[in-house]
Amino acid sequence: MTADRLAGGLYRKRGVPAESVPEMSEEQNKDGGAVEFGAEALVAYEEILTHYPERRAALMPVLWLAQHEFGWLSPQVLSYVSDLMELPLGWVEGVATFYTMFYKRPMGKYHLQVCTNISCYLRGADDILGALRRQLGIAPGETTPDAKFSLDRAEWLGSCGTAPMLQIGDKQYVENLTVEKVIDLVAKLERGEEV
């Protein structure tokens, strides 16, 4: 991560050529190119600004809003936020790339992040991650071809008492995992069931 942060360019990740920077799919960009908040999001945006004495301080909540609206923070989205907030694009990129929960690539419908830090490690996080790799056929950092699942390691999720565990997207925690439970979890998500 440190190396990535220092590389400067948003999409200049280790070994990833610039031309393979992900573009938004039509599905993710329904308005055919125009990245813009809708009326409801604009109301939310204005509300966010009221919580801070200066506009720049609202950047993180606005990036959250943008991520929820557009799915991930594509170059177009960051450029839109930069224009909207009248902040330099470099500044917006700098903040977006600093925080791991801001997505710089499109994610599958279910982004499964397995905590592999010490308490989870001690209670079998590697087995959970291994089971997910086998079940989904992808490695951490990858997304299934049907765009349903993305898999990642998470660096500590604050749930050591219920280890091992994982988080789905920026929402739900699934705790006290076993290999059986995690296989069952994937099956339920495949079927679109609540977990």
Place this chain on the structure above:
Amino acid sequence: MSEKLLLRFEDVSTDLSDIDNYVSDGGYETARAALRDRSPGEIVEAVKDSGLRGRGGAGFPTGLKWTFVPKGTGKPVYLLCNADESEPGTFKDRQILEHDPHQLIESMIISAYAIGCIDAYIYIRGEFSTGYETLCRAVADAYAKGFLGKGIFGGDTEVNIHVHRGAGAYICGEETGLIESIEGKRAHPRNKPPFPAVYGVFGCPTIVNNVETLSCVKHIIERGADWFKSIGPESGPGPKLYGVSGHVKKPGVFELPMGTSLRELIEVHAGGLRDGRKLKAVIPGGSSVPVLRADEIDINMDFDSVAKAGSMLGSAGVIVMDDSTDMVAVLRRISHFYHHESCGQCTPCREGTGWLEKILARIEEGHGTPADLEKLDSVAKSMMGTTVCVLSDAAAMPVRSFLDKFRDEFTAAVSGASGRGGESARAVA
């Protein structure tokens, strides 16, 4: 201490995150009475007198911190609640955030009144989505009841609470990193001085306190400083939340008097070790503090006693490891974390954390040499006290203490006959 305060939600049958339940349970009465009957100065004095020390890790006296706010600057004073809970092994504040958020809000009203703050922020780690939603709802409910906003409890005090969601960065738990993050920046910690009490968020006097620390304030005001002082050691009293995780039967968060013995915590409250296993090591205060061996756990879990034993109470996140644990692999995990989370601002930390991880990976995979152990030690030494914030020290301390306390294991790992290399390749890619 049989009655739970910070974890009262465990003792009552109603859901305390619901404001009506919290009010029926006597909630917000302490804040109402404090704002009506006491001056801000009296509250600061009571907190000072109680001996409350910060529960986030450093253990700085809270009341004293509050007195550092300069008077008459003409600038607003900010209160920031650090709910970033970012030290691995720590999961105590989450209990309050998810189950009893009004306890925190009520305490923040009293604290804000005491230091003359109108706008307070709660910085909650991005991963805690349940806590974030619970807090947002609790804050909205408190506004609706007239407990927040202008003219609180019908008086003339104004306190607003804003909830700011982080987005995944360990360093935001460092108070100046947190301040930078609220300002909409990369969370690069600031050089100190100036300390936040003088020049904090938006260039204004700022007090940053941890969730558990602030939550104690309501109880101190309600029951008095003498009551608080009567719990645990004089040098840092009060109820305390201990999180126990790892190889124990019943991991969890336990509210006990400050100074409870580490052995009691592990063997009684956390149910002891898994069957057939023996204790090997304990990290007493979150992953950054020096590790203790199994024969070193007869200590009291308070700031001074743990320091005397050569470690730190830190955030009281106790990580327990049994005799099945590979200490080289654990240290590699810890070092991977600090490398991942280094903000990259200072060279000793940015480069040092990378080297520590790289060398440990080599050792774990069976390619280490005896010289690597010296290298680890010298890199770690060069990382202590040489950077803007203590992340660098936090990365170095476990390395030095693991090498010191479990030297045999590391020596065996670099001896060439360790049999390492196959299995461990899967650990951290």
